[in-house]
Every structure is written in C-alpha cells, then in structure tokens.
Amino acid sequence: MAISRDEQKLKGIMARLFRVDPDLITEDTSSETIAGWDSLRHMDLVTALEEAFGIEFTDEQILELLNYRLIKLVLKEHGVEFG
C-alpha cells in the first residue's frame, strides 16, 4: 500500500528529529519507545510539524501528541490527509 506524501513527510520529520529509521516507525512509536524523545525534542517536534504543515496546534493538542497514531489523528483534525 503506497504511503501518502504527507505521511512520508511526517515520518521524515520524526526520523530526523529522533534519529531513527523512518521505516521503523509504527503506530505505537512514542516517547516511551524512543530514547531521544524528551520534552525538549517534543517542543522541536511541535515546531517542526507546525512549520511543515503550516498549522498551529492548540495547547491541548500539544499534550496529545503522545505517539505516532495520535499524532496522525491530531494532524487529521488540521486537514492533513493520510490516504
């Protein structure tokens, strides 16, 4: 199943920020499973996602970006399509 452009973009951002292989990112990938995902990186993630998708998260949404599945859900609320 072909991966959508936006999903590729998202994986690319996370891969670069957390220094992981994008192909190893699964629905459950979270701050528990990735060593480098601390609060500082979380802020970088927020900034990177806002820049890349041209959106602004609410404060609640920032706290909801807990794993890959949830990130996609929040992004969908902002009109991002994941095919």
Place this chain on the structure above:
Amino acid sequence: MNARNRSVSSSESIALADVNEFIAAYEASPRFGESEVRFSILRNFTVDGIDLFLKYRCYQAHVTPTISIGSYDTIIQEVMDKTSHVHASAPDVIILALLLETFAPDSTSPTWSADETQAELERLFSLIGTESQALVAVNTFIPPLHPESGLICRAGRRDKASEVAKLNQFIRSYVRERPDRFLLLDWERLALTLGAEGTFDSRFWFMYKSPFKKSFLDLYAQELAKIAKALRGMTKKCLVLDCDNTLWGGVLGEEGLHGIKLDRHTYPGNVFYAFQQNVLNLADRGVLLALCSKNNEDEVWEVLNQHPACLLKKKHLASWRVNWQDKATNISELARELNLGLDSFVFIDDNPTECDLVRTLLPEVTVLTVPQRLYTYPPILWEDGLFDAITASREDDQRSAMYGQERLRSLEQAKFDSMEQFLASLEISISVHEATAGELPRMAQLTQKTNQFNLTTKRYTEAQIQYFASDPSMAIISLGVQDRFGDSGLTGVLIARHIGESCLIDTFLLSCRVIGKSIEMAFLRRGLELLKARWGPVQFIGEYIPSRKNGQVAQFWNQAGFTECAHAAESDSRLYTTAPGYPGPSPISHIRVED
C-alpha cells in the same frame, strides 16, 4: 555550501528542518583543519534549543563548536565544583545565560528593587571570573513589555522598566571595565531587533519553561558565532572600497565632482554619507581601508580633498589601486603590499560583475554588493560581525599572511586561465550596426557625456549628428551590449568620414559601464568591417587627442594594430594609419557579435 559570502539577515526566519539538514550535510562532509571552539553554558532556564543554532551558525563560519550545557539552575555549584563540566571541558568561552525571572524571582513583584539583585550578579560574575580562565559572556535583561502603571509613572513607586535598566547599566559597565575577560551578549538589543513576537514564546514558557522563540535563539547563536570567529582570528582586517556608486552616487568620470551624489541631508547622497560615517567608524576601530576603483586617480583625490560632504580622506587609506586593471589582480597586490592574507579582506562594490569576478578568482575574500534597496546600504558593514575583534585574542595575532612568491605566481597563472573562463561565463554579446534614426539622440548624448574611453573627445549636438547621418560621406555606427546580467543598452559610438581612399575615424568612444572586457576591440573590429563593406578597401586613419581624462586610451590604436604616422607637438595629438591588407583587430573569443 560557501556560506562565507552569504549574509543572512537577522530577521529571516529559519525553518528548523533546514537547520537540521544543513547540520547533517555539514557533519557528513569531509572537513580538514577546521578551527574548534569550546563553549560551556551555565544557565537557569531551558536553553537547549541553542545547541542546534550554535552549530548551524558556527558551521557557516567554518568553526566547529563543542558545547556543554550545565544543569537547569545549579550555576554556583557548577562553578565551584572543579570536576564539573565547566572546568573539565576546558572551555574557551563560558556563557552565562540568565533569565531574570529565575535569577530574581521577586522581580515580578511591584516592590522589587534591583539593588540586591545587582549585588548578587556582581558576586556571581566575580566568582566565575576567579574560578575560571575562560572568557565569560554575560547577557543583559530584556525590559518589560507592558508598563505596570499604564500611562502614568507613579511617583514614589518602583517601576520595573527602570529597575531592569539599572541592572543592565551595571552589567554594561562591568563588562566594559574588563574587556579582556568579559563579553556582552546584548539580549536587550536582540529583542529590539526581533520584537516581542520574535523573542518570547509564551506558549512554551508556560508549558515547558522554555522562554524564547527559535528566531531569538538563532540570533543569540549568531552573536556567539561572532565570538567564535573572533577567537580564531577570523576577524577581517581590511575593507577595500570601490568608488562610483559605492562611496558616492553616480559615476565620477561622467558626472564630475559636483554631479556625484554625496550630501549630508538630501537623498540619495545622504545614504552614501551615512555609509561613509560607518566606514570611518571601522577605521577608528583599527580596520585598514583601501580603494580599488576604475577611475582617474586625480579625480578621486579631488573628491576626497574638496567635496564638502566627503568624510573619507586620503589619510584614512592604507593603500589604493585606482587604475584600469582588473580588480582581482589589484586586490592581490594590496594583500601583498599590506602583508595580509586574502582571507582578511572584505571587498565592496556596486557592480555585480566586479563582485562576481573577485568572488570567483579570490574565494577567500568576502565580497559585499551594494544592495538595490539603497536605504538598507549603510549598515551592511555590521553584518555577520565581519570586523568584530576580541581585544585579548587567544590566537597568535601574528597570523602570518605573506604569500610566497611561488604561490603568487601560480595564483596569477591560474588567474589568467580563470579570467578567460570568467569572461566567457559572462556571455557577452554585442550588436554593431549603422545607427538608426531612433538611436541618434543617444549617440549625441554619448559624445557629450563620455570622457574616459574617448579617443578624440569631440562633442556633438543632436542636430550635428542628424546632419552627419544624412551625409553620404559619413557613417555613424552604434554599439549595443548585452550579457548574462542584462542589457547595458547603447554604449558605444564610432563616427567615420570617407575621404578619397581613406577613412578617418573622427570619434570612437565607449561608455564606462562596458570597459575592461575587451569589448572595445570587438566593437572596432566589427565597425571597420562594416566600413569596408560600405566604402571598399580603404586605409583607416585613427586619431588620438589627449585630454585630462582619457589617458587610458593613449595606446589604443597601437593595440589595435595601427601605426603612428604623425604627432603634433603642441597639442600632443597623434595620427595612426593601417597598412594595406590590414585584417582588423583579432577577434575576441568570449564576445559574440550580432548585427
């Protein structure tokens, strides 16, 4: 990526993704002999974003930073503990990053007074200064955004803005009195540059105690990178200036002393005046100044000596090359003469071609171009901290910069090959034809305005030019020039007169704009072909009438393959002729000729 010549304005917003990409690419590429600078950051707030931007800005300057960041708010402990990272990492610079809210928690209270905070600051500075040998960089505090008492300053009440100002005043004096140990990182100025929006991240402050936006951290990192560069002796030592449209508006050779734009009050002269003020500020700091310009020397001195608004004087100059030689050679000569490495030079010119030439042939020189938006011009010298020096440089100040004779020789050989390539890369094409009716007014104007590349300096009115055009024994040939950068328009005039078996060249001139790329020879070559086509195999006669301003063309006819045949002693004017079968000047390979 040669980022050395690229200046990024502080208000340009940086995308995190691009920063990460740049860093990854830079770290993956082979680097040799790069300077290293060690930073140790003592902080009382979440400053970790600085890491990324510090690497980004240092890498752009070809310096590799090593960064150790202390724990959240344990500054004094870290300073006192000899085994802590502060000492163990043997830093070159200790950065003390202090947020007022954390350093003085009661600064948010209306009764807060700066006095006790100031005393604590002084104790802290003194402690760090004693316990370490490194340079210490401290920040000023950012004044409050909102006035506590609204419109009114209430008598008898402390006001936070004044208290912060007091603290900042103390910090500035403290640093000023210790120039060999302390440096100032003026957050107040950075916040002024970016505004509240670009400085404070209220969202992340409340959520993660991270107070600053990326744009502020980036600007902060730029200041730190300036320190790194200065520490490693990368400070520029000499500013080389072009003259026309750089030190003043307009072309001196065409407008004359009173026609150039240089004025204290009126636009655009006042922009150049402000620029000159900044140039003198650099001179005052010990930066060497030099001129590199295509002008007649005495005309330039006339401006410096006599123009009422010219602040720059000959006495400010370490040296100059005011001639018609290419600027890369000139700057190389200046480097030799001043005993400085080419990497100590900054060159500024308004002409993109000249800038490109120097950038290509002398890549170590930092090249600045006068911006299109002239009102942004004066502060260009402050960009990137090019000339910022640290008084007590840890580097050997004797950075020997002498180029060996061999190096120069091979440089010149390489320069020749590159010069040809460079000229070819300009994609110059010229159009040479008998002037159309519509071109005649411009032809007349050129005869009136052109002083320097003008063989006979004969001035003609439009009426006279019209008359010539209608006379079958005369020819008026125009030159149009285009290159990769655009169309220079009509920039050359050839007026010829048919007399029996001869053809006298009454006028041959080129506008300043197109000198120095052998265009004159290509123009002459094609022009003579057209004349031969019209009048058959004539003998050409060239004339040279010396003037105050056309010294550079004294040898022109010789260079074109003509032979001198007459010389009038009183006027010093000369006549030159061609031999039968004269083939014309050699074709110029980098110039394309159209009809």
